[in-house]
Amino acid sequence: MTIYTYDGTYHGLLTVILESYERKLLPDRIEKTGAFQGALFGTCIHIVTQEEKALRVWKAIDKKLSVNAKHIPYRAFLSEMEGIEMKIFNYVKLVIDSKESIETDLRDDRVIEMVKIVQKVSKEAMRMMQFVRFQKTKDNIYFAPVEPDHDVLELVIDHFRDRFSDQSWLIYDMKRDFGIYYDTAEVQLVKINENKASRKTGKIDPDVLEEGEEIYQKLWKSYYKSTTTLQRKNLKRHLQYLPRRYWKYLTEK
Amino acid sequence: MNEIVLDKLNILADSAKYDVSCASSGITKKNNGKGLGNTVNGGICHSYTEDGRCISLLKLLMTNHCIYDCAYCINRKSNDIKRTTMAVQEVVDLTINFYRRNYIEGLFLSSGVIKNPDYTMERLALIAKKLRTEEKFFGYIHLKAIPGASESIIRLAGLYADRLSVNIEIPSEQNLKILAPDKNYKDVYTPMTMIRNGILQCKEDSAKYRKTPKFSPAGQSTQLIIGATPDSDKQIMYLASGLYKTQNLKRVYYSGFLPVNQYDSRLPVLSAPPLKRENRLYQTDWLLRFYSFSIEEILNDDHPNLDLEIDPKLSYALRNPQHFPVDINRADYEMILRIPGVGVKSAMMIINARKHGRLGMHHLKKIGVVLKRAKYFITTNELGAAQTFYPEIIRRKILTDLNPNRIKDADQLKLFNDGLPNQISNLQSVK
Numbered sequence A: 001m002t003i004y005t006y007d008g009t010y011h012g013l014l015t016v017i018l019e020s021y022e023r024k025l026l027p028d029r030i031e032k033t034g035a036f037q038g039a040l041f042g043t044c045i046h047i048v049t050q051e052e053k054a055l056r057v058w059k060a061i062d063k064k065l066s067v068n069a070k071h072i073p074y075r076a077f078l079s080e081m082e083g084i085e086m087k088i089f090n091y092v093k094l095v096i097d098s099k100e101s102i103e104t105d106l107r108d109d110r111v112i113e114m115v116k117i118v119q120k121v122s123k124e125a126m127r128m129m130q131f132v133r134f135q136k137t138k139d140n141i142y143f144a145p146v147e148p149d150h151d152v153l154e155l156v157i158d159h160f161r162d163r164f165s166d167q168s169w170l171i172y173d174m175k176r177d178f179g180i181y182y183d184t185a186e187v188q189l190v191k192i193n194e195n196k197a198s199r200k201t202g203k204i205d206p207d208v209l210e211e212g213e214e215i216y217q218k219l220w221k222s223y224y225k226s227t228t229t230l231q232r233k234n235l236k237r238h239l240q241y242l243p244r245r246y247w248k249y250l251t252e253k
Numbered sequence B: 001m002n003e004i005v006l007d008k009l010n011i012l013a014d015s016a017k018y019d020v021s022c023a024s025s026g027i028t029k030k031n032n033g034k035g036l037g038n039t040v041n042g043g044i045c046h047s048y049t050e051d052g053r054c055i056s057l058l059k060l061l062m063t064n065h066c067i068y069d070c071a072y073c074i075n076r077k078s079n080d081i082k083r084t085t086m087a088v089q090e091v092v093d094l095t096i097n098f099y100r101r102n103y104i105e106g107l108f109l110s111s112g113v114i115k116n117p118d119y120t121m122e123r124l125a126l127i128a129k130k131l132r133t134e135e136k137f138f139g140y141i142h143l144k145a146i147p148g149a150s151e152s153i154i155r156l157a158g159l160y161a162d163r164l165s166v167n168i169e170i171p172s173e174q175n176l177k178i179l180a181p182d183k184n185y186k187d188v189y190t191p192m193t194m195i196r197n198g199i200l201q202c203k204e205d206s207a208k209y210r211k212t213p214k215f216s217p218a219g220q221s222t223q224l225i226i227g228a229t230p231d232s233d234k235q236i237m238y239l240a241s242g243l244y245k246t247q248n249l250k251r252v253y254y255s256g257f258l259p260v261n262q263y264d265s266r267l268p269v270l271s272a273p274p275l276k277r278e279n280r281l282y283q284t285d286w287l288l289r290f291y292s293f294s295i296e297e298i299l300n301d302d303h304p305n306l307d308l309e310i311d312p313k314l315s316y317a318l319r320n321p322q323h324f325p326v327d328i329n330r331a332d333y334e335m336i337l338r339i340p341g342v343g344v345k346s347a348m349m350i351i352n353a354r355k356h357g358r359l360g361m362h363h364l365k366k367i368g369v370v371l372k373r374a375k376y377f378i379t380t381n382e383l384g385a386a387q388t389f390y391p392e393i394i395r396r397k398i399l400t401d402l403n404p405n406r407i408k409d410a411d412q413l414k415l416f417n418d419g420l421p422n423q424i425s426n427l428q429s430v431k
């Protein structure tokens, strides 16, 4: 059994793929260094991330796949699903080894599985666009706490930058403890030292909230209430579209 | 913003909620880098009501005062309800501040008629204008065109709004006259035609000149109330399909009638809104727009009403056994789309995947085809000759699959109906 370990970054994973080709020793498992518990049998090889090698793999993918499919390995990586590394490895290997693009060959389990995972990740990104709720702070930053199922924040940067280009905002992943921050010029990945938002409710400390924030929250809540038609209540549908796990950071819930 | 606005918002959102034609779709519009907002083609739902409907736009009436007296409307003048009006600036502030917090995609503004149609329309246009010019707002704006307003004002509104719409509400003119004595089809169709012509004109011009001001670029839509009048599904859907063709409508919405006023002998008594029927009409609409069905295939003199028990696509398949089973490896895209249990996405996937080799049932399952339903209508030539096609048996099997308790329910239904006068509403409650 051959086990590769890497630093947990996407470039690290791509480096593993290249190295395993160079060594002619394909992996049976790929593990993040931190999470790796050791194995009783087999060879364990740690791979140090090398940008240049990662880039070579990316170029090979780029050459073989269409614009629509190119992002598949990376988006699948963002799913953070257990065992995703081997799935990506198998997919990329298939892509590189095949003469023609295999992206539409959904008869192949390796392909359809990746397509399904990427659908999930993209859906979660969509949900960020839907369910982010900004609260305005005293220093004029619109702040939104989120807790997406997959690591999707960077997939929504363009959307929020284009839409809210004249206001400063920070969308913060409370679970992964980092955020995307836009200062009306550019977007940066940031980590805040002293998080003023509650992980239970997402509410920011009242003393850093801008005056007037509360009334807008109140207006929104009451709008939400009055727009429901009680005679048509349908909780099953409601929960299907708005699963409970998103409720805690939704102002109206 | 203060408590007074809160009060107004409650009243005006409450009276606006019966208008369901409020998606934020149909246009992609970028921010120029200096303003606020954009629009994305499919629209985004920011929340969902407890009845499972998408909340995308801030849906408001500017005022719920009205000089008219339509029987089905909660705002009619003869009703004794709390009335209020929002100031232009109040609507603007609410929209901008909701938008900045990512609550909404934009504004959907309608209004009762105050003073006269022109006066009312002018104020709606003014709100849109302010949002665009003063606030540099690039988000979605949908305005209702007030029937009876003059062309110049509707033109003006169309320059600022992404979508303009007029509601037909009642699917036939003779019934409209009974329920809304102040209205007629001419009043509704005149602004609708104006908008259509405006959109066409704008398209022509923009082909010729580089800088043509946009006019209602996301098109127009309308709403029909279902179940307030005896109009059949066929009447309703032929009307809708005609509107798509002749008026170039982007969307027709169907809204199950909900009695909001005191008993009125002109309207039926329903114990619940006809939600199931409404859903079937939407499915039919969908088949027309995305599945290249023609309306005659779904509704005709032999089949003037939709089957409430099964969806219209399945119903079509069962009435047309000569087209089935479909060979998944050979049939063209249109035919694959007609298989019950296959959606647009899976149809595309099937077409793509079979280029690489033959598809079998297990592939279809992975792709996401609902085999429980589709299996009766497809062949992969795996099992030799196809099975014989007995519509009645398939129908029964699928229904039992959908709801194993069905037989029990049906018995109960019979029992109940004997004692109750309005059958329609009881049928609605059968899933």
Ligand code: SF4
Binding pocket: B066, B067, B068, B069, B070, B073, B074, B075, B076, B077, B111, B112, B113
């Ligand atoms: S004109 Fe509109 S607001 Fe006035 S009563 Fe008729 S439907 Fe209601």
